[in-house]
Amino acid sequence: MILKWSIRIIISSTLLFSCSMQSIVISQMEPILDNSALALFEESDYEFAKNALPGNLKLIEGLLKSDPENEKLLLLASQGYAGYALGYLEDEHPDKAKLFYLRARDYALKILRKDEAFSNAEKSGVENLKQTLSTYNRDKAPALFWAGFSWAGYITLSLTEPAAIIELAEVEILMQRVEELQPEYFYGGVYLFFGSVYGMKPGIMGGNPEKAKSYFEKSINLTESKFLLAYIYAAKYYAAKILDEDLFDEYLQKVEESSVDVLPGAQLMNAIAKEKAAYLKSKKEELF
Template sequence: MDNGFVVLNEESDLELAEKSIASNLKLLEAMKKSDPTNKDLLQLLCTGYTSYALGFVEDTDVERAKIFYLRAKEFGIELLKQNKHFDENATLANFENSLSTFKKSDIPALFWTAIAWGSYISLNLTQPEALADLPKVEAIMKFIIKTDENYYYGGAHFFLGALYGSRPKIFGGNPEESKKHFDKCLSINEGKFLMTYVYYAKTYAVQIQDPVLFQDLLGKIDEMSEDVLPEARLSNVIAKKKAEILRNKFNELF
């Protein structure tokens, strides 16, 4: 099953990938019913639903994306709770302390749970109970940076760049930190993980109201082939699609 997702990540046909991921996710859920604590299944379900929502749902159906992100988060929490020290409802201090009990091998579970959790929060910014969890997601990503900052093409830096770049300063935004994390992410993935440019433009460039930078970042996506990173070809194809959607919103953003 792991190999199946590796092959999907290398796919360039969006329609084929969307149908394949959806069918694989339902198969995984069926398998989980007979083996509910299987770590590999929980990881694949968390990663799969997060990726599906981000790549194929969020831009066209926000309410449906919320459902999938929440489902992904719940699978991830199930996996993390196999560590007896972890409790998603703990106080922030106790939550942060529990992260030290995880090992480098736990980084995929932590990362994809945090991506699902953070994405769900980003679509529920008017819900205080959702926003209250954001410091915990931030704590997970900071732990990942300390433990293995290179994981998933510098993904924790990517997340923090988007987090600090998407909010006004009065609500915890920090354009300087956003830029620092995006630049570090690009350094780690050598500018080949094209989704980095999408969110750099969508968050930081919009926050500082720099239309030239915005167009320049999206232009880099146009210039590069999705094959620049074969093992993430699908993500790069999705990045190109998202870049076009974002470019069409230029007049709304500036």
């Protein structure tokens, strides 16, 4: 009996040591992964980044197999899958984009659901969720943003599904807290979210084109007109919605004439904006 317990203790200790060592090794890799993500966002070649992203994402997921609660890895995975869906899938392959947006959402929600209060609040109504989020500090803004951004991406591609549209209420609560905590995060991405919501909704459901415009202008002003995706969202969810062709063309022309290098660190996002500008131009007759 003593021998059996001794063997069990040894095995358990070995497994614990192995898991601990894996976590230590991964934590030492985190600065490398951060720099890799930065280098990717600094990439100005749209196609090169497209080929690089999947390998990076599978590396992160492989590391998550060894350290599934690692918040840095979860956030990088969420950001990566959301970026890939936005930049390379949603226009031409919406069904696949929806799956990637959900994967991105779930990685970010896994961070938030580590807080039992958040998990309980999700199940008990929007007012309880608001109350829980009111206790959160600025360090929660990235996970809230990527959960909301990814979820919104999925909903935007699922407007014929009532169940998906109902979920927008929870997404708005997440993003409202981001706006309160850190509105400048990811180049004012929360402003693009609310601009899109007010532009996309019909008036009877709270849509308001002028509010949409004001939010897009907040993002544009924040980055001194250098984050070109703001013009893409403004063209699609404001100019097209009010049927202003001249303004639509003006927004897209701004993207076309700007260099992707105008905002260091966001070259890839600006390259994506240029691709989207070309796509929107090709769909202009459908939009108007």
